[in-house]
Amino acid sequence: MKTSPSLHVLWATDGSPASRMALELVQHFRMPAASTLRVLSVSEFGVPYPTGLAALELPEDRGEAVLESVKRGVVSSDWQAVHYELLRGRPAETILLAANRHHVDLVVVGAHGRSDIQQCQLGSVLRRIVLYASCPVLVVKQPVAALRHVVIGVDGSQEAEAAAEFLLRLSLPDSTRVTVASVIPPLPYGQAPMMEDHAARLQQIHGQVEEETRKSVTRVVEKIRAQACLADGTVVSGHPARELLKLIEAVQPDLVVVGSRGLTGDTRYLMGSVSDSVVLYAPCAVLVFRQQERQ
Template identity: 30%
Template sequence: MSTPTTTPRPDEATTHGPDDLRPWLVVGDDRTDSAADVWAWVAAQPWSGWRVTAITARPREDGSPSDQAAPHAWHPEPARALTEPDVPVEHLLAEADPRVVLDGYDDADLIVIGPRGHGLLKRLHLGSTAEWLVSAHRPLTPVLIARSTEPVRSVLVCADGSPDALDAVRTLGSLPLLRDAAVTVMGVDTAQGDPRAAMIEAAHELRAAGAQEVRTFLVGAVPMTVSFDVRPTILGMIEKTEPDLVVLGTRGLSGLRRAVMGSTASAVVHHARCSVLVGRAGDRGQ
């Protein structure tokens, strides 16, 4: 995967006033059919009290730099809209690599994207936006990969006690959709940390945030030569329970080395058929 370069920042026309205190949702929208499905997922969820930005980022066909690389206001037709009157949608456009542009929104409370990017990225030999945002040292803010157009009614939370997983839980707790969803908190025993305590803490956080239905259970990971591999366990539970949304941290306490075995979060993003929310604590969790 090639590495994006300088991150363009939003220009002065996109700054916000008092509404900055509201939680901020940023949606990657390349205006393709798949992006329309992503927006359908967003529109199917409640967002009362949030502010929403739809950012369309696409590099030039020849890959050359543009003087319009920084996100700026535009008025697409048709405009994206939500049914809630108190949630206006801001539209921004940037002629730049969408991975770089979305990487610049590290102050957003949640970024929502689709599992695949625009075909132009492939033609320019660039990796997908989803792969980039869930790669090493990322995401810089929680990222949700949307794979449905329906309201979220069931959620599977993977709790291992790591700061990233706790950040993912707290992000879920901030979403209005939590109130109408049945939540299952799964503690994964990897022979490291205290999975039961992590499971209980996550369930407590979500109940305090307004979840009406939360159940918990512990499962064992697959023993390996030098560690326990949580990926088959998590993917197997996703297959069995068929949730609308899976929630996990990008780096856990599994003892896995990315260079050798890969990331659990990346595996779930690649193989799960449902939407996936990936948390990353970083400075947010300090």
């Protein structure tokens, strides 16, 4: 197996059990040699809020206490280096700025239970990190005892294959099984009756799409198996987000990997994408992969 390049991981922690279980999941991976961890705690103490929102200010500055607690045995000794940083500011913006400034490869955050994700508004801390991070983001929702099963959603795009390559960079445990899943969306048949030749042509197109999708899945499966990992593939038809969530509910993986198109500006507010739906509704940890643009 070839050696993967080292990773620079940023773990954002507020000292809560949710943030600690996020780090525990990361430490299930056999990180490449020379990988480093940046532990970031963001304090809102003293940060001014608009008039009428003063009650949201923290009653005391817990940032130093959080980092001291982490230093007392939470972080694994497998990292080549661990950097501790305490910053003041609004959490989402501060975390995003730190991720960009330090050119991290992965941001890791914990969610306070499944309902914390589903009920959050667009402006929540977690949602903004997932939407605006320029690198992959790992959202952990519940404790993970072991990485036994990972599902990765692919759609035939180069980004989907890059997501699989990033997963392999994390060096999965030997016993982890990976399911490569792809969903063929329905063709736009419409409601009106169509000519027989038109219907036949659509069926032909559907067959071609299915063939290409299966080739794409097989390509990713073989790439994963080449790294001495267990892998299989599945292709289904239907609404992509809905079918992927049904698969997740059926096989109950420990982690799901989905790609994001790296939308910018106002387009990031468009909801209903596959990655957004999976982050909202999957009961397990979700790794949202986004291609990084290096200067």
